[in-house]
Amino acid sequence: MLPADRHQQILNRLQEHGIVHIHELSQTFSVSEMTIHRDLDQLETEGHLRKVRGGAVPIPAPALASPVETCFMCHTAPRSQTQMTLHLSNGVVQRACCPHCGLHGLMMLGDQVVSAFASDFLRGNAINAQAATYVVEPAVAICCTPTVLAFQNKSDAERFQKGFGGQVLDIARTLQFLNQAAHLKSHRKKEM
Amino acid sequence: MLPADRHQQILNRLQEHGIVHIHELSQTFSVSEMTIHRDLDQLETEGHLRKVRGGAVPIPAPALASPVETCFMCHTAPRSQTQMTLHLSNGVVQRACCPHCGLHGLMMLGDQVVSAFASDFLRGNAINAQAATYVVEPAVAICCTPTVLAFQNKSDAERFQKGFGGQVLDIARTLQFLNQAAHLKSHRKKEM
């Protein structure tokens, strides 16, 4: 049994019974009480429970996200720093979770799109998608893959690239990249 | 069997069981544990899972900012990638726009805070404020000043610092920094 397994089961028992006892847990999992102590210490610093003498009790879980409109491409929830909005000629506004989906949508909808806004990844403010600078395929996966992030300044994009890698592209080259990626790569789970 | 097949099956098993064990996977697919390690490394950098000792677990869903509520310190609107939540002993949940406000609130409220969550600046998922790594005063101003950003991995924080500068600190040193910064402006002192 893995430490992570044990941690999960401890949290389950905690939720079920409202309290867990160290002596009991050590027998259940056939490990020493010291190991349970260390498990509880870690879960406590991660904010999952509160240690009391001889065991642990639950703490309130973080507030759950309220239901929000989802990405019109992949149906995950858009976040302020990555989202894009596409304004169509018929007045409809489409919301995308990230530039990956937003730019794919842009290609898909073609002339129907009157204007497109991305969000600056650092600050979250809306920027024109045409004027934005994009970082494609950095070393961290964010939202959909291949990861595409938008920046209001080219210098911000280059700074991000300095730490996280990837290519700094304008919108035309980013669209070109996504087109090639869509043709070359086999479909992945969260690709759209 | 192709690596891509194995990756897909690993993800399926992960979704089904909530955890996968390296030893078990290596036997199932008749490959060495090193190969499974490499599979999990790749899936981790692609953002599909998180490695733990002996196996891997799914990625928690990102937290969402509800548009209405404002920061309890500065009353600006919190965004998903920067927000913090403080859970108080009386059950109240306080929401802050960014670690700058959240950590100031943490100092102010002291023992009343049962647990504190920050959001990973890159992905927006909730992380424990105690275990997070912070970048203080980078070359870009984001939300309140002095700018403080939270990261789930120290390596992410260091990568960000590589491009944008600033200091990489743990929570204790970040609080210390904020205290000193506050003293330069006003001469009020808070003990912890």
Add this chain to the structure above:
DNA sequence: GACAACATGTTAGAATTTGTTATAATGCCT
């Protein structure tokens, strides 16, 4: 067929986890 790119296995050393022991701290009882 030569070559590069990729996938896999093996090994040694580093890092993490675990149990044991000794010592400190806490709660409870009178």
Add this chain to the structure above:
DNA sequence: AGGCATTATAACAAATTCTAACATGTTGTC
């Protein structure tokens, strides 16, 4: 408050797991 039993912490050694480096085999391209 003092004494006792229980629980918590710290330090160490042993076991396990992780990582990096290299060697080997496989695939695809020219």
